[in-house]
Amino acid sequence: MDSQTLIDAYDTLLLDLDGVVYLGRGAVPGAPEALRRAQERGVRLAYVTNNASRTPGAIARHLTELGAPAASEDVVTSAQAAARLIAERVGPGAPVLVVGGMGLRSALRAHGLRPVSTALDEPVAVVQGIAPDLSYGLLAEGALAVRRGALFVAANGDSTMPTGRGELPGNGAMTRVIATATGVEPIVAGKPEPPLHRESMLRTGSTRPLVVGDRLDTDIEGARNAGVDSLLVLTGVAGPLDLLTAAPRHRPTFVAADLSALHRPYRGPRRDPGAWTCGGWSARWDGGRLRLDGGGEPLDGLRAACAAAWEAAGEGRADEDAVKEVLASPLRDAAPSA
Structure with missing residues (x-):
């Protein structure tokens, strides 16, 4: 390319x-x-x-x-995907308990479903998505409904979400409350x-x-x-x-x-005899460890190093200890500071 x-x-x-x-x-x-x-x-x-x-x-x-x-x-959004998933399984106008925010409620209404907030409304499904004001009371209502047989759908399974302050708990972490309390795992609508x-x-x-x-x-x-x-x-x-x-x-x-x-043109790694190269870097797997030589743009070094590590690992994963040496200096600047 x-x-x-x-x-x-x-x-x-x-x-x-x-x-x-x-x-x-x-x-x-x-x-x-x-x-x-x-x-x-x-x-x-x-x-x-x-x-x-x-x-x-x-x-x-x-x-x-x-x-x-x-x-x-x-x-x-994953709310739209979750709403479509539920709508394809239940009848029009069915009550769905929302453990989340307005994004989920709006998506459900767009698919002809009726958002509710309590298990007393006998919801046919419970859908959970991240919301900054998510309360214990709403989680409890969701658990009650799932225990009574309601379909349990998670908008996504992300364990964390990035913010300017760092990674915070995501919806995947929060769904563990209902899943643990009921023994029912959610169907996940979001990526992957x-x-x-x-x-x-x-x-x-x-x-x-x-x-x-x-x-x-x-x-x-x-x-x-x-x-x-x-x-x-x-x-x-x-x-x-x-x-x-x-x-x-x-x-x-x-x-x-x-x-x-x-x-920009994409400079990908190239397989040369005995090594993967990219820009001014050369990476190879040698003696059970990843080796990286050369210099230039750190990102080129990362691309070459990934190609060598992935080739050596095959269908598995490279061991952290085997690749950490190249991270100590050559690749420390490959990722921009957020």
């Missing part, structure tokens, strides 16, 4: 939000500008998020305030499970999408489950060590520092 920019091969960007476009309320540096350039080149932008707490309209307003081009129809990517494909009609994310276990695994290419940006959760020790389902097609990489 050295003769063209990375974005030239795709018609749609399926973009994660937290850790890719923004962190908390603030934009990731350079992200809005990169997205405006992509739209100007005729690439469709679809913001695909596991966050079910806000409505598409609210998310689009936030993005617009940050300078990113967005309308409500460009936003695809198929429902959210199905929702994205239905809404965009894309034929050549590129999934862009910051998490290996949601964005990248979800792209692999959908059979499409992926770009991992180092502005959110995943770092160099995570990449070097990634299992096959968590290995992205491309690795970049941030969204500005969309508008």
